[in-house]
Amino acid sequence: MQTPYPADYHATVQQVVRENETGYLPPLKTVIDGSNQYDFVFVGFPTWDMKLPPPMKSFLRQYSFRGKTIIPFNSNGGYGPGSTFQTVRELCPQSTVLEGFSTRGGLERDGQLLAIKDARAEEVRKEVESWLKTIGMLK
Numbered sequence: 001m002q003t004p005y006p007a008d009y010h011a012t013v014q015q016v017v018r019e020n021e022t023g024y025l026p027p028l029k030t031v032i033d034g035s036n037q038y039d040f041v042f043v044g045f046p047t048w049d050m051k052l053p054p055p056m057k058s059f060l061r062q063y064s065f066r067g068k069t070i071i072p073f074n075s076n077g078g079y080g081p082g083s084t085f086q087t088v089r090e091l092c093p094q095s096t097v098l099e100g101f102s103t104r105g106g107l108e109r110d111g112q113l114l115a116i117k118d119a120r121a122e123e124v125r126k127e128v129e130s131w132l133k134t135i136g137m138l139k
């Protein structure tokens, strides 16, 4: 992002709610060269305001993934993927979007950062493995 979100969790939540209301797409800082050379694109994102985060909408708008396979995955604070996967489909109408993976990650509000570690990391690793098998990305 060209302008980072505030460090304060609640301020960020408020800003995101406003951006979702107005459909604002924040300009991105990072430019990805040669995005066209990939056939499979894994796209990962958290649930924000039960939606796809505005910078992810910017990202999917900015790059054309026409004819590519998009593989979405999500972390959330316990309320699920919300409308995120649906929005990925809507923003990539000319891509094949595979069944997404969703799991519970950290929750900044509780000061619990990088929660996917130790025993939880092993649990999630198994979930990811079985998802990859289901969508045919792993034998």
Ligand SMILES: Cc1cc2nc3c(=O)[nH]c(=O)nc-3n(C[C@H](O)[C@H](O)[C@H](O)COP(=O)(O)O)c2cc1C
Binding pocket: 009, 012, 013, 016, 046, 047, 048, 049, 050, 051, 075, 076, 077, 078, 079, 080, 104, 105, 106, 107, 108, 113, 114, 115, 116
């Ligand atoms: C601005 C903001 C809004 C959020 N909104 C939601 C939400 O609506 N539902 C939810 O389950 N989690 C919500 N979260 C929690 C994030 O989904 C969670 O922190 C994230 O998945 C953690 O990912 P990580 O463990 O990969 O860092 C929100 C977090 C932020 C910063």
